[in-house]
Amino acid sequence: MSLIKFEDFCFRYSDQEKILSDINFEVNEGEFVLFCGPSGSGKTTILANMKNEIRPIGKSEGAIYYDGLNIRKLEDEKSASEIGYLFQNPEDQFVSDNVLQEIAFSLENMGLPHREIRNRIAEMTAFFGLDKYLYKNINELSGGQKQLVNLCSLLVLKPRLLLLDEPTSQLDPIAAYDFLSILRRLNEEFSITIILTEHKIDNIFPFIDRAVFLEGGKIKYADKPRQISTEAQKSNIFKNYLPYVTRIHFMLQSKYSLLDKAKIPLNIREGRANLKLIDEHLKKIYDSKISLWNGSTNKTSSESKEKFQNIPNHVINCQNIWFAYVKDHMVLNGIFLDVNNGEFISILGGNGTGKTTFIQILAGLMDPVKGNIKYKNNIKLAFVNQNPKVHFKEETVEDELSESSLETPKNDSSLKKKKLKFNFWNNNVKSTSNFKNHGEFNKNVNSNEKNDLIDLFDLTKLLDKHPYDCSGGEQQKIAISKALLTKPDVLFLDEPTKGIDPVSKIQLGLKLKKLQENGLTIIMTTHDIDFAAEYSERSILLFDGNIQVDDTPTNVFSKNNFYTTFVNRMVKDYLPNSLTLKEVKQEWEI
Amino acid sequence: MKLTVIHPAIYITYYMILVLFAFIYNNPYYLITFLICIVALIILQGIGNELKTTLKFFVPMSVIIILLNPVVSHVGTTKIYIIGNYFITLEALTYGIIMSLSLLIILLTFTSYNKTVSYQEMLYIFSKRFPNISMVIIMALRFIPLFNYRLNEVNKISKFNEKQYSNTNKNSMVEKISKTANLLVVVVSWSLEESMITAKSMKARGYGIKERTSYLSYKFHKIDYMLTGFISFSLLICIIGLTQGFGRIEIYPTLMFSDSESTVNIYYLSLLFLLLPLIYLEIKEKLIWE
Numbered sequence: 001m002s003l004i005k006f007e008d009f010c011f012r013y014s015d016q017e018k019i020l021s022d023i024n025f026e027v028n029e030g031e032f033v034l035f036c037g038p039s040g041s042g043k044t045t046i047l048a049n050m051k052n053e054i055r056p057i058g059k060s061e062g063a064i065y066y067d068g069l070n071i072r073k074l075e076d077e078k079s080a081s082e083i084g085y086l087f088q089n090p091e092d093q094f095v096s097d098n099v100l101q102e103i104a105f106s107l108e109n110m111g112l113p114h115r116e117i118r119n120r121i122a123e124m125t126a127f128f129g130l131d132k133y134l135y136k137n138i139n140e141l142s143g144g145q146k147q148l149v150n151l152c153s154l155l156v157l158k159p160r161l162l163l164l165d166e167p168t169s170q171l172d173p174i175a176a177y178d179f180l181s182i183l184r185r186l187n188e189e190f191s192i193t194i195i196l197t198e199h200k201i202d203n204i205f206p207f208i209d210r211a212v213f214l215e216g217g218k219i220k221y222a223d224k225p226r227q228i229s230t231e232a233q234k235s236n237i238f239k240n241y242l243p244y245v246t247r248i249h250f251m252l253q254s255k256y257s258l259l260d261k262a263k264i265p266l267n268i269r270e271g272r273a274n275l276k277l278i279d280e281h282l283k284k285i286y287d288s289k290i291s292l293w294n295g296s297t298n299k300t301s302s303e304s305k306e307k308f309q310n311i312p313n314h315v316i317n318c319q320n321i322w323f324a325y326v327k328d329h330m331v332l333n334g335i336f337l338d339v340n341n342g343e344f345i346s347i348l349g350g351n352g353t354g355k356t357t358f359i360q361i362l363a364g365l366m367d368p369v370k371g372n373i374k375y376k377n378n379i380k381l382a383f384v385n386q387n388p389k390v391h392f393k394e395e396t397v398e399d400e401l402s403e404s405s406l407e408t409p410k411n412d413s414s415l416k417k418k419k420l421k422f423n424f425w426n427n428n429v430k431s432t433s434n435f436k437n438h439g440e441f442n443k444n445v446n447s448n449e450k451n452d453l454i455d456l457f458d459l460t461k462l463l464d465k466h467p468y469d470c471s472g473g474e475q476q477k478i479a480i481s482k483a484l485l486t487k488p489d490v491l492f493l494d495e496p497t498k499g500i501d502p503v504s505k506i507q508l509g510l511k512l513k514k515l516q517e518n519g520l521t522i523i524m525t526t527h528d529i530d531f532a533a534e535y536s537e538r539s540i541l542l543f544d545g546n547i548q549v550d551d552t553p554t555n556v557f558s559k560n561n562f563y564t565t566f567v568n569r570m571v572k573d574y575l576p577n578s579l580t581l582k583e584v585k586q587e588w589e590i
Numbered sequence: 591m592k593l594t595v596i597h598p599a600i601y602i603t604y605y606m607i608l609v610l611f612a613f614i615y616n617n618p619y620y621l622i623t624f625l626i627c628i629v630a631l632i633i634l635q636g637i638g639n640e641l642k643t644t645l646k647f648f649v650p651m652s653v654i655i656i657l658l659n660p661v662v663s664h665v666g667t668t669k670i671y672i673i674g675n676y677f678i679t680l681e682a683l684t685y686g687i688i689m690s691l692s693l694l695i696i697l698l699t700f701t702s703y704n705k706t707v708s709y710q711e712m713l714y715i716f717s718k719r720f721p722n723i724s725m726v727i728i729m730a731l732r733f734i735p736l737f738n739y740r741l742n743e744v745n746k747i748s749k750f751n752e753k754q755y756s757n758t759n760k761n762s763m764v765e766k767i768s769k770t771a772n773l774l775v776v777v778v779s780w781s782l783e784e785s786m787i788t789a790k791s792m793k794a795r796g797y798g799i800k801e802r803t804s805y806l807s808y809k810f811h812k813i814d815y816m817l818t819g820f821i822s823f824s825l826l827i828c829i830i831g832l833t834q835g836f837g838r839i840e841i842y843p844t845l846m847f848s849d850s851e852s853t854v855n856i857y858y859l860s861l862l863f864l865l866l867p868l869i870y871l872e873i874k875e876k877l878i879w880e
């Protein structure tokens with residue numbers, strides 16, 4: 001019998017369009033199911049509806065059954081202990097400030113006797129290797145460990161079903177991979193049913209049982225990974241959700257029909273096996289003299305390296321930067337860096353290597369302990385924090401965007417805001433007409449520019465929403481637009497792709513690229529190697545408080561075996577210098 | 591003390607008794623004995639450097655008390671003339687000194703208490719009686735550093751923006767205040783927003799559906815009974831002594847205190863005994879480790 005069963009389930013927040021409609025599907029005990037879809041497609045709403053305690057308030061039709069019983073009639077205790085729910089941000093779920101207290105919290109809630117609590121904590125912390133951290137303060141843990149503690153505090157309740165809402169979106173790739181492999185163990189060794197939503201699925205696709213792709217609150221595809229790949233790759237949106245390995249496969253398939261018979265690869269091992277297949281096949285045909293993908297294009301990318309060294313147009317000049325929060329522990333040890341005008345720089349590095357510290361010092365948010373930074377005269381900087389919420393202080397997105405550019409006296413601007421709000425009340429017509437009216441009020445703002453940005457970042461629909469009600473990706477876009485409205489020469493972005501869905505990521509990347517072409521200098525930190533390789537022109541790898549490598553992405557990553565893009569890991573034997581799908585496409589003419 | 595586990599309830603009552611006694615006793619001999627024992631305990635506990643921080647705070651305060659009390663209060667019969675007709679009384683001076691001595695003892699007692707009883711043990715004691723309050727304390731302990739961190743982040747951004755966009759650096763007081771208020775608005779709304787998730791996560795883990803238990807558990811062991819017996823016995827004698835006036839001196843209206851009078855009697859010794867058990871345990875521990 002199925003553990004979870006949705007029957008004609010619909011959901012809407014009061015007086016709004018349906019967020020979810022006609023959801024019909026079943027999850028069997030012990031299954032590992034992945035939910036995918038653009039932000040706003042209803043993934044989180046589906047997950048939250050399976051958990052009575054936190055289900056969103058709204059109208060629902062149809063029913064969800066848990067273990068044959070209507071989930072709404074589930075006893076509190078059963079629902080709390082058998083269904084575990086993990087949130088996106090590891091930071092916000094903590095109730096207390098130390099690990100032991102946090103793990104014990106859920107058990108204490110259940111009113112379990114002291115001995116039982118200790119037993120369960122002992123077992124679980126040993127399984128996760130957290131037993132050494134029991135008395136640690138939460139703040140001393142890394143992001144991955146934090147999420148592990150959160151997971152642990154659910155597992156001590158012995159759940160049968162785990163609901164995870166983008167659990168790795170705030171983690172760096174390695175921590176994310178560790179976390180996912182723990183989920184896999186839980187699923188395989190304890191047969192815990194897992195339902196997960198996730199944007200980056202390369203690591204998880206190989207071991208899920210089923211994937212469900214959602215679009216606009218409806219189930220678009222729901223099938224096993226291989227089958228769903230075949231269907232999804234026809235769609236322009238969902239194509240981007242597939243693992244790179246699979247996407248390369250489909251690209252090759254269109255050229256080499258012999259792949260039709262081959263298994264659709266989900267992980268790198270399978271992908272490479274297929275590549276070999278083609279390789280051998282081609283060698284056979286062409287008498288083993290020409291293999292179609294000989295590394296004929298072994299372009300040494302030294303020319304591109306020269307490109308940025310020959311331009312003596314420094315915007316920022318860093319001299320011997322040292323920084324530490326506490327005396328004993330140096331974060332940055334003497335960094336030298338020149339930033340040229342119009343560059344797109346990505347700063348990469350593992351967790352805790354000081355990426356955020358470095359970018360904040362570069363932007364002048366913090367002063368280095370030693371050393372100095374010179375900026376070109378009359379240069380304007382803009383900074384976007386990795387948590388866009390830092391930048392929001394207004395009621396609506398519209399206000400948010402107008403306020404930043406109004407650098408007039410305070411009273412003046414507040415008056416205007418009142419007018420704006422009044423305006424909203426009056427005409428509840430489409431917001432497009434709305435902001436045209438606002439343009440008249442903001443005479444000192446270049447309203448064209450603002451509208452361009454709103455169009456560029458697709459913010460029209462969000463204008464009268466509260467910034468906090470927007471999704472993570474949308475918030476990121478708003479914060480970036482807000483920064484851009486100040487017309488900066490240099491834009492600093494701290495982890496701009498955190499928690500953004502693949503399609504928005506492509507859009508963001510293209511937009512940044514476009515801005516860069518118009519002369520903007522962009523410096524970003526990121527964990528996302530694929531994003532850095534695709535869009536940035538210069539990558540800086542931080543290690544041990546210093547710049548380890550500073551070169552083009554190709555030169556930085558192509559030599560690495562692990563710390564490189566999925567595409568590169570897959571095609572390494574044939575195209576060692578290709579990092580992105582685009583490059584592979586060009587090289588193989590597919 | 592790591593090797594001897596003592597029920598936190600005993601600690602808490604014991605330290606409460608000490609604080610109370612520091613108030614009640616005002617005989618300098620008793621108080622000085624008290625002080626010496628507490629200092630010894632603190633040094634044995636290995637937090638001798640805390641003495642410095644306490645003194646840094648205490649010295650100016652005691653000076654104020656000692657100076658201010660005779661200046662303000664002219665009660666007492668023994669007059670000391672300073673300038674012309676202006677006098678202070680010996681009683682008020684003595685009272686000030688003894689007051690500040692008591693205060694020092696209390697401060698040190700709390701220092702020692704902080705070392706001995708972790709906040710979790712304290713919560714364990716309170717969570718049975720006041721489960722909600724202890725929950726709030728737990729959450730506050732998590733929230734305060736988070737709030738600080740957020741304030742710091744928002745502050746950085748706001749300073750950065752100011753540097754970038756405003757040419758007039760001089761702001762009036764009113765503007766400064768309104769800026770700070772704006773800053774706080776951002777931090778508070780951000781914190782509230784994140785707290786919603788904390789609340790959800792608490793609910794999702796079944797907070798409030800049953801009476802809470804605690805993962806900490808302390809049982810009364812033999813040593814606890816022995817300690818309780820010892821403490822209550824010496825406490826009883828001390829109280830008897832106090833009712834008869836041992837350990838207290840008369841300050842107002844006329845100071846009645848002679849240093850020739852022998853203080854060593856059963857009541858003095860019982861106070862000494864009351865102060866010794868923790869010192870004894872610390873010494874015992876030191877000996878074991880060596």
